[in-house]
Amino acid sequence: MTTVVLIPGLVSDGFVWTAAAAALAPLPVVIADVTTQNSIEDMARSLLAQHGGRLLLAGHSMGGRVAMEMARQAPGRIAGMALLNTGMHPRRDGEEAKRQAMIDLAHGQGMAALASAWLPGMMNAARPPEPGLMADLAAMVCRMTPEIHERQLRALLARPDAAATLAFAGPMLLITGAQDVWSPVAQHRDIARLCPQARLEVIPDAGHFAPVEQPSVVSRLLADWAKPVVAADSGLDRIPDTPLFDRPRSNAGYALNKMAMGLATPEGRAAFLVDEGAYLDRFRLTQEQRAAVMARNWEEMVRLGGNLFYILKISAVDPTPIRAIGAAQAGMSLDAFLETRLGKVTNG
C-alpha cells in the first residue's frame, strides 16, 4: 500500500494541505512533521523512518527540498513526487544575513510580528489575498515558535545542493504560482530538466502559497496525478486494461454482484424477468450501477465493481454470448474481437 506524505514548508502545518488532503483522501494521507529536526537530511531520514512502505510525496517550499532528499536517501521507496513552490539550489550569497534578520525578529517581537513581516511577500502581488486567508496563514505561523522557526531556517541555510544529486526517474509533478517571486518558475524548470518524467504546472493568480491561494486547482492537479501513480505502483493495476478484483473493486461492486448472485435461483430469475426494476430495487445499487445493468453495459458494470463471474448470471436471464460481453468490454465489434483476439485456431 502506498502512503501519501504531505510535507509542509517553513513554519507551516497541515493547514497548507487542507484541500489537497481531502482530494487525495481515498489514499492513506499523512501530514509530515518537520518542526523538530535540525537539518533537511534529518527531516528526510525521520520521515522515511516514521512512514513505512512505498511513499508518494508532496512537498511545499522547504517541504519540497525534504522530498528531494528523501528520494536521494531511499529512491526505491518513492512512488512519485510532487514539488510545489520550491527549488533545488544551495545557499546563495547574502541569504544568511536576511535569514538572520528574520530569526532575530521572531525571537524579539514574536511570531505574529514575523507573520506580518514575512507573509505578504509570499503572496500573489498582483491581487491582494482575501483577508480571511491571511488571517488563517498568520494563525498557522503563530502555532509555531521562534525556536521552530530558527531551527528550520538554520536547516535551510545548511541545505544540501540537491542539484548535484537529483535524478529522480519516477513520476514527478511540479507546481508553482505564476506570481511566486520567492520560488520562480525558472527554478522548477531547472528541476524538470533533471527528471525525465517531470511535468510542470504554473498556476495563474498564485504566489508562493499556491496550495492555499488556489486550493481547488492545486488539489485537483494533485489528485489527478496521484491516481494512476498509485494504481501503477500497487502492482494490481500494473497490467494494462486488466482490472483485478481487489478490495476497492469488491467493495464498490458488492451490491451489484449480490444482485447478480440472486439470479442463481429460479425465483430470482423469475423476479428479474417479471419486473427488472423492482428486482433491482431489492439491492442497494448506485444510480450508475442500476443504469449500467438496465443498459446491459458490461464495460460499465465492470468499471463499477462488477465481477464477470457474478454479472455473467445476467447473461443467463437475458441471453448474451460470453464472446459478445468480451467484445463489448474490448470496445470492438464481435467480428473484430473474434478476428483480432481469438482468430487463430491452434490444436494438438
Next chain:
Amino acid sequence: MAKLIGGLGTSHVPSIAAALDKGLRHSDEWKPFFDGYVPAQEWVAAQKPDIAVVIFNDHGNAFFLDRVPTLALGVADSYAPIDEGWGPRAVPDFVGAADFAWHLADQMVERHFDPLICRELDVDHGLQVPMELVFGRPEVWPVKVVPILVNTIQYPIPTPQRMWDLGRTLRHAIESWPGDERVLVMGTGGLSHQLQGARAGYINPDEDRRWIADIGPAPQRYRDMSREDYVEVFGSEGAELIMWLVMRGCMDEKVNTLHRHYFAPASMTGAGMVLLENA
C-alpha cells in the same frame, strides 16, 4: 497406504460443458478439442482410480463475496452439480470420499494448511468439467471425489509457492491414509484467458504450450512467478493455473509426461491438459 497413481492438469472452461449438453462433442468446432483427451481417458480407465482429488475454484456459485475461503475442503458424502444461472444440468451427483477427506483435513491442519471444512457443498463447472473430460458422461461416476477449492477471484489470492506447498502436504496426506485406494490428483483451471476489462479475450497460446510442455519436467519457473506475473502472461482468469501447481507439487520431482494436449480457443480460453506419472 493409498497410492497416488498420477497427476492430471486440465482446463475447466464452462463452454466445454455447454458443448456436451448441446450434443456438440463431434462437431467440427469441438471434435479436435475432445479427441485430444481420449488417450488420457483410456489411461485413467485402465489405472482404475478409486478417488479423484480435484483442485478447482468456485466461480461465484457455492460461495458469494460475503465469505471467501482462501482454501476449502469438501468432506461430504455427495456433491450436487450447482445451478449457475442457466438451470440444473443433467449430470449425476458426485459421490464423496468422506472418511478419506477428513483424513486430508487432519493432515493438512497438522501441517499448517487450514481449510474451510465443508459438510454440505454444491460444485460448479470447476469440478464438473474436469470430471466429464476424464470420465465422460456415465450414469454413475466411477470414482469418489474430494473437492479442494482455492480462491482465485477475490484478491488477495494465494501465491503460487503456497499452492506448491499444499501439493507437498497433500502427497503426505494421501500416502499416510491406511486404506489401499488408488488416487488421481487433478489440478484444474486455465489456460490463458481474460474475461474482464478492455483486455478481455486475451489468450497466449505460445505461453500455454510452454506451460504444458514444462509443467512436468521444469516447474520451477512457475513456482517463482508472482501472481501478477500469472495475470500478465496468462490473463486475469488465466491465473487459475496456480491450481495446477497443487497437482504438480503432489508428484515426485521427476515425472513422465504421459500425454499432453492443447487447443485454442475454446470459447475465449486456451484449453488443454497434461497427464503425469511419477518416474
